[in-house]
Amino acid sequence: xxxxxxxxxxxxxxxxxxxxxxxxxxxxxxxxxxxxxxxxxxxxxxxxxxxxxxxxxxxxxxxxxxxxxxxxxxxxxxxxxxxxxxxxxxxxxxxxxxxxxxxxxxxxxxxxxxxxxxxxxxxxxxxxxxxxxxxxxxxxxxxxxxxxxxxxxxxxxxxxxxxxxxxxxxxxxxxxxxxxxxxxxxxxxxxxxxxxxxxxxxxxxxxxxxxxxxxxxxxxxxxxxxxxxxxxxxxxxxxxxxxxxxxxxxxxxxxxxxxxxxxxxxxxxxxxxxxxxxxxxxxxxxxxxxxxxxxxxxxxxxxxxxxxxxxxxxxxxxxxxxxxxxxxxxxxxxxxxxxxxxxxxxxxxxxxxxxxxxxxxxxxxxxxxxxxxxxxxxxxxxxxxxxxxxxxxxxxxxxxxxxxxxxxxx
Numbered sequence: 001x002x003x004x005x006x007x008x009x010x011x012x013x014x015x016x017x018x019x020x021x022x023x024x025x026x027x028x029x030x031x032x033x034x035x036x037x038x039x040x041x042x043x044x045x046x047x048x049x050x051x052x053x054x055x056x057x058x059x060x061x062x063x064x065x066x067x068x069x070x071x072x073x074x075x076x077x078x079x080x081x082x083x084x085x086x087x088x089x090x091x092x093x094x095x096x097x098x099x100x101x102x103x104x105x106x107x108x109x110x111x112x113x114x115x116x117x118x119x120x121x122x123x124x125x126x127x128x129x130x131x132x133x134x135x136x137x138x139x140x141x142x143x144x145x146x147x148x149x150x151x152x153x154x155x156x157x158x159x160x161x162x163x164x165x166x167x168x169x170x171x172x173x174x175x176x177x178x179x180x181x182x183x184x185x186x187x188x189x190x191x192x193x194x195x196x197x198x199x200x201x202x203x204x205x206x207x208x209x210x211x212x213x214x215x216x217x218x219x220x221x222x223x224x225x226x227x228x229x230x231x232x233x234x235x236x237x238x239x240x241x242x243x244x245x246x247x248x249x250x251x252x253x254x255x256x257x258x259x260x261x262x263x264x265x266x267x268x269x270x271x272x273x274x275x276x277x278x279x280x281x282x283x284x285x286x287x288x289x290x291x292x293x294x295x296x297x298x299x300x301x302x303x304x305x306x307x308x309x310x311x312x313x314x315x316x317x318x319x320x321x322x323x324x325x326x327x328x329x330x331x332x333x334x335x336x337x338x339x340x341x342x343x344x345x346x347x348x349x350x351x352x353x354x355x356x357x358x359x360x361x362x363x364x365x366x367x368x369x370x371x372x373x374x375x376x377x378x379x380x381x382x383x384x385x386x387x388x389x390x391x392x393x394x395x396x397x398x399x400x401x402x403x404x405x406x407x408x409x410x
Contacts, residue, residue: 085254100226100294107241107262108259108260109121109265109266118247119151120303125374126242127360128370130189130191137192137193138193140256144201148194156184161183164196165201169208208251221255222254254287257291267302269316270314297336300337304344305343305346
């Protein structure tokens with residue numbers, strides 16, 4: 001067709017028609033080229049769409065594979081084949097250990113048996129550190145039952161506070177945002193602060209864990225609390241951190257273990273508590289081996305014993321059983337110490353004050369008991385400091401000696 005038009009233009013057609021035919025020929029040429037280009041572009045567009053669909057399918061396949069891998073991991077956890085808390089981490093272990101070795105003491109009080117005195121020990125040790133050693137204490141309640149929170153709220157006369165301990169395991173806030181929600185313990189402990197916890201905290205623990213388990217490329221959650229406690233906001237403004245852990249191995253307890261320099265394990269001296277305490281030791285041995293090599297076991301602390309000077313025959317039997325079992329669960333020396341010279345007695349004053357304040361501040365016998373325990377723990381976590389000598393004639397408050405904050409030596 002294009003050839004016929006061209007011949008007409010060059011043939012014996014009048015000039016006026018030649019120009020018209022020439023224009024028509026050009027138009028047809030352009031139209032034909034447009035059809036050809038359209039076909040080419042159409043083919044190119046189809047190929048591009050095909051590539052796009054293929055890439056999308058590949059991405060979906062990768063996502064499906066990642067989800068299958070995640071659910072396979074979850075199934076392994078459910079079957080007991082894998083401990084999800086001990087799986088390998090991409091955390092910078094070298095920097096992590098360096099920060100812990102240069103950290104202020106961070107003491108977790110833990111036992112997977114409830115009712116052994118964790119909260120009593122945590123609260124009164126905080127009072128010992130501030131009122132006897134003039135330390136600035138940060139207290140963290142990681143037990144969803146909120147017992148420590150109830151004691152501290154009573155001591156500080158606070159109400160209407162947020163359960164801000166959840167921020168330390170969610171890991172979403174900046175350190176400045178998180179510590180804006182740490183509450184003062186005035187008037188009882190004017191230099192100290194705390195993160196409260198209430199029922200509902202367990203829901204947050206579950207949410208954080210499930211996101212980590214089910215979402216591909218989910219960020220690491222086990223070191224969220226460490227991120228906050230290793231920040232200069234804590235390291236410069238506090239001298240010691242005490243974490244009251246829940247009696248179970250969940251998100252908050254793992255975060256506490258990965259953030260801590262020391263662990264104290266309170267236990268009552270009976271058969272049920274002995275088994276739980278040994279299992280707790282075994283778990284912390286695994287956590288120390290796999291996640292936090294800087295973790296130091298301060299000791300196993302007998303609590304609520306019947307007398308201050310001597311153990312009953314049943315308590316002695318339980319203590320001896322602990323001594324025999326510890327090497328089987330800790331694997332190698334040095335083995336965790338059983339603190340047998342500064343145990344916590346079953347005092348009426350502790351029960352009487354529970355939920356209404358700190359027994360350390362109201363009862364001389366309780367205060368002396370926790371000073372003896374605190375001095376022993378302090379010698380371990382502040383190895384380069386001297387402790388004040390109590391003046392029996394003046395009283396504990398007047399004998400407080402200001403001591404500069406010391407860093408833990410790793």
